[in-house]
Amino acid sequence: RMAGAPPSYCFVAFPPCSKDGLVVFGKNSARPRDEVQEVVYFAAADHDPGSKVECTYIEIEQVPKTHAVVLSRPSWLWGAEMGANEHGVCVANEAVVTREPASESEALLGMDLVRLGLERGATAKEALDVIVALLEEHGQGGNYYEDGSSCHTFQSAFLIVDRSEAWILETSGKYWAAEKITEGVKCICNQLSLTTKIDAEHPELRNYVRSQGWWNGDSDFNFSEVFSLADDHLACCSGRESLEKQGGDVSAQAMIDVLRDKDSGVCVDSESFLTTASIVSVLPQDPSFPCVHYFTGTPDPSRSVFKPFIFVDDVKSVPKVQSPSFGNDDPAKKIPRFQEKPDRRHELYKAHEWARSLLENDQDKGQKLMRIMLDLEKQGLEAMEDILTRTEVLDPAEVVDLFYDCVDTELKFFK
Numbered sequence: 001r002m003a004g005a006p007p008s009y010c011f012v013a014f015p016p017c018s019k020d021g022l023v024v025f026g027k028n029s030a031r032p033r034d035e036v037q038e039v040v041y042f043a044a045a046d047h048d049p050g051s052k053v054e055c056t057y058i059e060i061e062q063v064p065k066t067h068a069v070v071l072s073r074p075s076w077l078w079g080a081e082m083g084a085n086e087h088g089v090c091v092a093n094e095a096v097v098t099r100e101p102a103s104e105s106e107a108l109l110g111m112d113l114v115r116l117g118l119e120r121g122a123t124a125k126e127a128l129d130v131i132v133a134l135l136e137e138h139g140q141g142g143n144y145y146e147d148g149s150s151c152h153t154f155q156s157a158f159l160i161v162d163r164s165e166a167w168i169l170e171t172s173g174k175y176w177a178a179e180k181i182t183e184g185v186k187c188i189c190n191q192l193s194l195t196t197k198i199d200a201e202h203p204e205l206r207n208y209v210r211s212q213g214w215w216n217g218d219s220d221f222n223f224s225e226v227f228s229l230a231d232d233h234l235a236c237c238s239g240r241e242s243l244e245k246q247g248g249d250v251s252a253q254a255m256i257d258v259l260r261d262k263d264s265g266v267c268v269d270s271e272s273f274l275t276t277a278s279i280v281s282v283l284p285q286d287p288s289f290p291c292v293h294y295f296t297g298t299p300d301p302s303r304s305v306f307k308p309f310i311f312v313d314d315v316k317s318v319p320k321v322q323s324p325s326f327g328n329d330d331p332a333k334k335i336p337r338f339q340e341k342p343d344r345r346h347e348l349y350k351a352h353e354w355a356r357s358l359l360e361n362d363q364d365k366g367q368k369l370m371r372i373m374l375d376l377e378k379q380g381l382e383a384m385e386d387i388l389t390r391t392e393v394l395d396p397a398e399v400v401d402l403f404y405d406c407v408d409t410e411l412k413f414f415k
Contacts, residue, residue, distance in 0.1 A: 005095040005190035006030040006273050008081075009239055009266045010159040011066040011258065013250035015285070017243065022388070025093040026255040028275040028301065030080040030190075030268040032145055036344040037277035039297040039321045039403075041309075042119075044068040044086065055079065055116075055331075057106035058146070059140045060134070064204060066119040070309055072277045072295055075323035075344045076146045076332040079111035082279045086311040087293040088129050090161045094190050095144055095154035097173040098227045103141030108134060110144075110156030112172075117160065124162040128169055128178060131158065131261045132202070135174045148262045148331075148338035152244045159188050163283045163291070170194050175208055177201040177223045185250065187240040193358045196224040241267040252294060252306075252381055253311040255280045260302040261328045267302055274299050279308055282388065290394055291309040297321040297407070303359065303370065305377045307406035308384050312396035316404040319410060320347040326363040348407060351414040372413055374388060380406055388410035 010027040018024045029037065045066050047053075053062040055349070056077040070084035082092035093353055095112040103180040108116075113131045121127030144152045157167040166181040170192050180199040198221070202208075209215045214226050239258045246254045259278050278301040291412045297302035309315075323344040331340050345353075359366035386395055 001386055003153050005097050006032075006275040007190050007265070007268050008094055009259075010082075010092040010094060010188050011162050011185065011239060011243060012159060012181065012244055013255070013257065014166070014181065014183045017246070018246050018403060020389075021285045022251070022286060023161060023166075023229050024250050024252060024255050025090045025092075025279075025283065026259055026282040027082045027159070027160070027279050028266060028268065028272045029072065029277045031081070031276040033272065033274040033276075035146065035276055036323055036346065036349055037072055037081065037138050038230070038323045038346055039070065039072050039295065039318065040293045041070045041315060042066075042068065042315060051374055055112040056109050058108065060108075060138060063120055067122065069115065069118045070295075070311070071115060072279055073111065073116070074146070074276075075117075076345075077109065077111060077331070079109055079113065079115040079215050080118075081111060081114065081277065082113065082317070082372045083118055083294045084281055084291065085121075087122040087368055088163050088283050088287075089121055089124055090117060090283070090293070091127055091161050092156040093116050093348060094159075094188055096170065096190055096192055097229060097325065098155050098192065100155070100172045102155050103139065103173070104151045104153050105141050107139040107141035107317045110140060110154065110158070113140070113156065114158070117158070124165055127160050127168045128158075128200070131160075131169065133142050133276045134400075135171060135176065136257065137215070139174055140171065143337070146332060146338050146341060148336065156190055157192065158277045159186075161281075161283065162367075163285050163287060167200075168194060170227075172227050175205050177205060184385060185240055187243075192224040192228050195225070196220045196222050198223060239333075240262055244261050252280050252282050252292070252384070256294070256301070262302060264354075267300070269300060275301055278304065278306070282384070288393070289388055290383050292388065295403075296379075297346075297348055302354065304352070304381070305373050305406070305410050307377075307403055307410070308380050309403040310387075310394075310399040312400050314400060316406045320408050322346055337347045339350060348411060349412055355414055369413070373410070376409060376413065391411045
């Protein structure tokens with residue numbers, strides 16, 4: 001059994017730390033080493049009254065309209081580790097351990113709540129309200145891993161960001177607290193981080209912890225101290241220093257560099273866990289500019305390419321970063337679950353496995369390939385920089401194939 005929550009890292013940087021009036025968001029998703037993540041887009045949709053939506057483990061009421069979303073997700077589940085919607089909202093989650101054991105009974109996963117918040121919230125605050133309302137109604141619980149031999153359960157923390165503000169939301173069962181952020185750099189990882197600055201909370205939160213004997217009501221209410229296991233609430237964020245060192249220049253490139261850093265521990269590559277996918281999003285505070293979301297779709301950002309995606313109508317779908325679908329035959333959907341593990345690798349993932357063996361076995365060829373890949377990434381970053389600094393309005397036709405073409409070019413280099 002994998003002890004402890006997977007050590008993912010999420011970051012957000014606001015002016016004055018980030019450059020040119022941009023909000024920059026990033027996450028490394030640390031998951032079991034062999035798990036495949038896919039990048040999937042779902043268009044905005046209208047739904048009939050009374051319709052339901054099938055999440056990873058349970059079915060809940062659907063809403064009349066869902067926003068367009070792009071998600072990076074472990075391909076066996078419904079939700080997502082991280083993603084964005086067409087309104088410039090980004091959400092990432094962290095598995096956390098609190099003094100309350102997480103429920104094994106199947107409910108909503110933290111990852112389902114990421115997707116539900118994005119589909120239903122047009123601002124960061126709306127997404128937060130959606131997530132806490134669903135927690136209240138359905139609770140969180142169920143296996144976090146595709147593992148038939150044991151149930152790994154966690155509570156959830158979220159980083160919810162839009163063009164003007166971010167919310168850190170931390171939960172234990174249905175209880176929660178949240179802090180609003182509008183400047184500087186923030187990092188969340190697999191431990192609780194909220195202390196005494198709480199800007200919104202579950203109405204019964206303080207009564208509940210008093211009734212449990214975890215807080216006497218006399219001292220300042222400190223969420224991490226009350227809910228963490230003994231001494232677990234340490235400053236976790238080694239990546240924050242590197243972002244703060246950038247002065248006022250945190251850009252997409254600076255965030256990518258932080259996510260690639262193995263020495264700091266932000267880029268996880270350990271016996272049990274690997275950074276299986278990464279995201280960086282750039283949200284201009286001026287709403288006349290588009291948001292740009294970069295996804296790797298492959299493990300280990302230090303050997304992956306961050307590829308840009310921009311929301312426009314009729315954006316071209318990218319089957320080469322989507323895992324095969326097994327429909328109702330999927331072992332994740334049958335009870336008892338996870339009795340076998342199908343091959344979920346998508347085309348880009350397989351190409352990366354080949355590249356990884358090249359890097360390990362033929363240093364010269366591997367290095368050369370890596371240089372080509374980084375050059376490709378740099379071209380993408382420069383093209384996006386151009387879009388975010390020019391005065392004329394973006395023509396959607398220019399970016400409708402953007403992510404598709406980047407994935408395609410990357411695959412060509414591997415061939």
